[in-house]
Amino acid sequence: GQNIDQPTEMTATEGAIVQINCTYQTSGFNGLFWYQQHAGEAPTFLSYNVLDGLEEKGRFSSFLSRSKGYSYLLLKELQMKDSASYLCAVSGDTDKLIFGTGTRLQVF
Amino acid sequence: DAMVIQNPRYQVTQFGKPVTLSCSQTLNHNVMYWYQQKSSQAPKLLFHYYDKDFNNEADTPDNFQSRRPNTSFCFLDIRSPGLGDAAMYLCATGSRQGSNEQFFGPGTRLTVL
Numbered sequence: 058g059q060n061i062d063q064p065t066e067m068t069a070t071e072g073a074i075v076q077i078n079c080t081y082q083t084s085g086f087n088g089l090f091w092y093q094q095h096a097g098e099a100p101t102f103l104s105y106n107v108l109d110g111l112e113e114k115g116r117f118s119s120f121l122s123r124s125k126g127y128s129y130l131l132l133k134e135l136q137m138k139d140s141a142s143y144l145c146a147v148s149g150d151t152d153k154l155i156f157g158t159g160t161r162l163q164v165f
Numbered sequence: 166d167a168m169v170i171q172n173p174r175y176q177v178t179q180f181g182k183p184v185t186l187s188c189s190q191t192l193n194h195n196v197m198y199w200y201q202q203k204s205s206q207a208p209k210l211l212f213h214y215y216d217k218d219f220n221n222e223a224d225t226p227d228n229f230q231s232r233r234p235n236t237s238f239c240f241l242d243i244r245s246p247g248l249g250d251a252a253m254y255l256c257a258t259g260s261r262q263g264s265n266e267q268f269f270g271p272g273t274r275l276t277v278l
Contacts, residue, residue, distance in 0.1 A: 088264050099255055099269040100208070107264065144207065148265040152196050152215060156207040 059083045061157035063145050068163045069135050077130045077143050077160045085150025091119050091130045092144040094159065100144055103130070132162075140164045168192070169270035171256050177276045178246050186241040186273045188256030197239040198267065199231060200255040208255055214239060215261070243275075251277045 060082045069075040081089070088107040092100035106112055106121035106128060118131040130143055142159040149155060169190045178184040188197065195216050200208035212221045214233045228250070230242040243250055253274050257267040 090264075090266065092269075097253075097274070099272045101269070102266060105264050105266060152213060152220075152259065152261065152265065153198075153210060154265070154267055158207045159205075161205070 059149065059155050061145055061147060061155055063143075063157040063160045065158065066161045066163070068165065070165050071135055071137060073135050074131065074133050075135060075162065077132075077145075077162070079128045079130070079145035079157060081126050081128070081145070081147045081155075081157075083147045083149045083155055086123060087148040087150065089119075089121055089128050090144075090146040090148070090154065091117075091128075092146060094142045094144060096141075103143075135164050137164050169256060169258055169268050171254075171270035171273050173273060174271060175274050175276070177278060178243075179278050180248065181245045184243050184246055184275065186243075186254050186256075186275070188239045188241075188270055189237050190256075190258045190268075190270075191237070192258050192260075192268060193236065194258035194260045194268070195236065196259040196261065197233060198255075198257040198259070199229075199239070199241050200257065201250075202253045202255055202272075211241070246275070246277045248277050251275055 063079045091103040094100040104119035111120045116133045144159045145157040146154040198213040199211045202208045211225045232240045253272045255272045256270040259267045
């Protein structure tokens with residue numbers, strides 16, 4: 058079967074660093090996406106990894122290990138506006154994305 | 166700016182009264198998706214089109230139908246909405262070229278009275 062696992066909720070303080078983990082088991086792999094979704098709004102694209110390693114984009118970084126079926130999203134210098142749900146999604150061997158249930162991050 | 170547009174943003178309907186949600190895109194993407202998302206859950210794919218080829222998910226109820234008259238527009242028809250169909254409906258587009266990134270519209274929040 059196909060499965061994406063990520064923690065349900067996380068909390069952190071303003072200015073801190075937080076790491077949101079995602080593990081996956083899918084048939085085929087064509088890349089892993091992280092989306093940010095504020096309450097009542099649509100998901101917005103944050104990052105895409107298809108090769109092993111770290112992709113850095115400003116305060117956000119995303120890491121992928123294909124052999125371990127593992128990714129993480131790293132958020133630095135947290136701000137209140139980063140309070141949102143973070144969705145991990147994998148592109149398999151079809152046109153479809155397989156989404157995790159999302160990690161709700163609360164920044165205090 | 167190229168974008169995905171959904172109308173209306175908020176839709177209220179009565180139990181059993183048919184409703185249509187619309188989505189349009191200026192990205193010229195050949196794939197369009199409809200998702201249902203309930204509170205604190207992941208988006209659930211209902212169906213998608215690759216050009217005019219319709220792909221229904223196995224667990225999508227018959228109550229949900231879709232039309233794609235041309236590349237730019239796609240509609241979601243709910244024939245007899247039930248209380249359990251109240252949700253956010255997200256339209257997304259994508260291209261088979263490259264990463265398969267999906268671009269989401271702002272969503273339509275459906276309330277069923």
